Amino acid sequence: MPITMNAPPQPVKDTKKLDFIDHATLQEVKGYVNQIVLFREVHDAYKIVKVLPKELAMLHLETRHPELLTEYEHALARARAVALSMLPNDQVEQFFADDVVLALDDGDIVLNEEIDAKMVRLILLEDRDELKQKCRNRLLGNEKTITTSSLDISGQHLPGTVRNVLRFYNVTVGITERVNTLQQTEFFSKLNTIVLDPDEQMAIRRLIDVYEHLKLSSLTPEGLEESVSFVDGGEKRILREGRLEHLRTDDAAKLIERETIQ
Numbered sequence: 001m002p003i004t005m006n007a008p009p010q011p012v013k014d015t016k017k018l019d020f021i022d023h024a025t026l027q028e029v030k031g032y033v034n035q036i037v038l039f040r041e042v043h044d045a046y047k048i049v050k051v052l053p054k055e056l057a058m059l060h061l062e063t064r065h066p067e068l069l070t071e072y073e074h075a076l077a078r079a080r081a082v083a084l085s086m087l088p089n090d091q092v093e094q095f096f097a098d099d100v101v102l103a104l105d106d107g108d109i110v111l112n113e114e115i116d117a118k119m120v121r122l123i124l125l126e127d128r129d130e131l132k133q134k135c136r137n138r139l140l141g142n143e144k145t146i147t148t149s150s151l152d153i154s155g156q157h158l159p160g161t162v163r164n165v166l167r168f169y170n171v172t173v174g175i176t177e178r179v180n181t182l183q184q185t186e187f188f189s190k191l192n193t194i195v196l197d198p199d200e201q202m203a204i205r206r207l208i209d210v211y212e213h214l215k216l217s218s219l220t221p222e223g224l225e226e227s228v229s230f231v232d233g234g235e236k237r238i239l240r241e242g243r244l245e246h247l248r249t250d251d252a253a254k255l256i257e258r259e260t261i262q
Contacts, residue, residue, distance in 0.1 A: 020059055026071055033075040036082055037108050042117075045083035052076060077102035081109045085117035089131055092118060096138035100210070101146050101162060104203040111206065112213045116225040119218060128218040128225070136214045139207075140166055146207060147200040160195070165204055166211060179212060 018025045029052070036045045053076065061069035077099035084092060095103075103109050115135075119128045139162060147160030151168045158164045172190060173183040188205070195201050216223030 018055075020055060020061075020072070021065060021068065023068075026068060029072065030075050033079050037078055037106065040082060042082055042086060045079040046086040049076060049079050049083050049087070074102050078106055078109065081106075081111060081114055084111075084114040085121060087118070089134075092131065093134050093138050096135045097142055098144070100139065100142065100207075101144045101203070104146070104206045104210075105199070107202070111210050115210070115213060119225045125218040125224075132214045132216075132218075136211065139163075139211055139214070146203055147195045147197070149195045149197075149200070151194060160200075162207065165207065169208060169211070177215060184208070 018028075020026070020029075029048075033045075033048065035041070036048070052072065056069065056072055059065075061072070077095075080087065080091075080095050080099050081103035084095065087095070100111075103111060115132075119131070122128045122131065142162035144162055145160055146162050146165055149160050150157045151160055151164050152158075153164065153168050153171060158167075168191075169187055172187040173179045187208070191204060192201060195204065218224055
């Protein structure tokens with residue numbers, strides 16, 4: 001299915017009529033997921049995440065066609081990233097254990113936005129922080145490879161898994177609630193002498209960005225996912241990501257209109 005830049009994704013045909021062992025079907029599914037990611041079609045992403053694994057499970061591709069299963073799993077990982085806000089909490093956690101590397105490889109997926117979209121569905125801020133902690137723990141235990149380069153951690157040469165990259169990161173910057181720009185610059189300077197592949201460097205940068213984002217408590221101004229608008233001294237202001245911004249009249253009108261529609 002070709003990707004078009006000016007149209008939403010077209011649904012894959014009835015899955016019961018598809019031959020998932022046919023490479024043409026694989027290409028159709030991949031094209032569909034490409035469009036889902038491009039247009040950030042959350043509901044379409046959720047549908048394919050819900051239906052496709054059941055269809056694949058019946059085919060036992062892990063023994064018959066493992067190469068096809070790998071391709072489908074890659075497509076599903078990207079779809080799960082877009083559908084993150086609609087997934088139950090346990091599946092969100094599992095995403096950070098199993099699928100996050102494939103999503104980090106994709107420059108069209110902004111995981112922090114998908115994380116925030118999930119968090120705003122949780123009413124209690126404490127529940128958000130609990131889920132963030134669990135997702136962070138999944139990252140810290142993730143044994144998926146994110147770089148083919150080995151890492152020297154405390155004199156040990158270790159494979160470039162998510163777990164080891166985060167260990168290397170924490171050894172470099174220290175385990176703190178917030179890491180400043182100088183600390184991150186030091187880490188990335190060291191990293192760039194070890195990991196030479198630009199795509200792997202970018203994936204690791206996205207990983208660190210997500211890891212730090214998950215550290216932010218929803219109970220703090222910096223970590224609260226919603227923007228808060230208010231009037232201060234007759235001026236309209238908005239608190240967004242811990243920053244207080246002045247709202248121009250036209251911006252305020254748009255914000256009020258959007259909140260009214262929601």
